[in-house]
Amino acid sequence: MKKQKQSASKEEARIVSSTTSMKASGENSGQIPVDITHEILLRLPAKSIARCRVVSKEWGFTLSSQYFTDLFLKMSSLSPCILFTFQAEVKWSFFSSPESMLISDQKSSSVAVDSLSHVPIDYPISVCVPVCGLLCTKDEWVLSGKKDARIMICNPSTGGFKLLPKVKTRRRRVLTYLGYDPVEKVYKVLCMTSREKPVSLQGEQHQVLTLGTGKMNWRMIECSVPHCPLLEDSEICLDGVLYYLAVESGSWETSMSMIVCFDIRSEKFKFIVDEAFKDIKSPSTLINYKGKLGILHPNASGFMEGRATGFVLWVIDDIENHKWCKNIIMLPSPWWRLVAGTRFHIVGTTGDSEIMFSPSVVSIPFYIFCYNMETNSIRRVEIQGFRPVKGQKIFTFLNHVENVKLIT
Known part of the structure; x- marks a missing residue:
């Protein structure tokens, strides 16, 4: 280092x-x-x-x-990174390593990370999936229990950050997503508010904030379909459209799953409800699969704790005409011996054929796992270079790009 x-x-x-x-x-x-x-x-x-x-x-x-x-x-997009981030000792820390290091040498048993930056923060956080080099905190109101908690935008590459205005709502629960419009080159934050007492996961108010407009303000927008967003690993922004997983309002067990499509430029919602996706709920993950929207869905409950043997990969070939491709993936027998009871989450795909899994908490040593769909093989890679902390919740992201944007 x-x-x-x-x-x-x-x-x-x-x-x-x-x-x-x-x-x-x-x-x-x-x-x-x-x-x-x-x-x-x-x-x-x-x-x-x-x-x-x-x-x-x-x-x-x-x-x-x-x-x-x-x-x-544009230049940094040609060399994306793996980004690791966690909060400990009143600091939000960021580490990265070029994806090429992981992909090019598939026999390597370790990869070193570079420390990017540290941002001061004194309460627990959850993090949105990064978009074009920026990150947004996700749901501080619930995680911190502080009335004065604020949504934060951060640039991990430079350490720049900005606290956003408080959301205009009387509701305590606030869920946020970050999106980017590549045409107008604008970042926007979408937030949904819901009741805490009685507990409700349904987004009742929808607001948008545009970054880089001087004095930033939240604006109310309309959403015609009531829905309950899934809370973790359920969003991705592709080509100016923010996608996230949700279920219809009502009973969580019986409600139909859906894909919500929010167009960043027009600020309009579309909803994909299909019988094929009826069981796609947490811990399903939206991914970028060769430039297309993909969904990784465990084939049984308890996948992350070791009770499932594989998962389903959906690839959406044509969103408008509802054309999907379904792939059944069964994990090889060495899988559970390698993970050894580690609780992990699906990160996404590297290159054309590998799916990456990462532990949910920091440990020393810290390993990620890569499953090759072509060879049906598993490899474990040690990530070296974290500062000596243990037990902190860690977020791992693929396709992160460096950005020198000033956050204003």
Whole structure:
């Protein structure tokens, strides 16, 4: 870890020095062309970009511009990371490792992570699935029991964060999702409120907040179908549409499952209710499967505790015309010997054929598990580099990208 940090620091200093010297020497001692400056700076990691903003006013303006931010995000999207995050000792900590390290060497038994940033926070949190490099806390009102708890937006790559305005509601329970519109390049937070007493999981009020608009405000929006969102591992944002799993309002045991589709730009809801998905409830997980929406659903209850032998992979080929592809996956016998009673959750798919599973709490040593659907084999990989904490709830995400966006 120390060698990684020293190497990154030396590279940062070398690039800053060479860029400055190019400005002050040679036949053309004027300004370096903007495209060449960008090409040089795009070689830096996101947290170094944050430090370089203070080199000069000119650098601060260039590195904070929407053009450079979009260019950096485009480049980093070509090399996604695995992101690990947990809260301990009044800090929200972020660690990452390139997905390529896990995919390219499938015989490796360990992968080192890099410490990204730490954000101060003094109450327990749950986390939304990250979208284009940003994260949002999910449901502090329930987890912390504090009336003054606030939703937080965070950039793990730079450590930047912002507390959002309090949601306009008299209800105590607030559930949030983060989405991104790639056309207008806008992040939005969707929240649903529900009663705590008597307990109700049905979203009764729906509000939206748009980031980066100066003074941010929550706006009420209409939702025509009453539903109860699933609370964990049940959302994903693809191509400007936020998808999450829910059930119809009523009895939890008898209600039909559904996929809720929220268009980030239009702020309109659509609902997919199909007999095929009637039993898809927690702990089912929405995933990005080769660019398509996928659902991983255990074939029996108690999967995460070791009482099921496999799961079903649904791949949605055509959402509008309700065309699905169903795959039955049976885990090999070494699976339960490897996990050894560990409580874990489904993270998603790496490359074309592997499904990743991660423990739900931090342990030392810490292992993730990868199941190869083509070879029907399991491998265990130790994740090295966490600071020495145990028993904290950990969130693991695939397809995370570095972003240098300033949170305003």
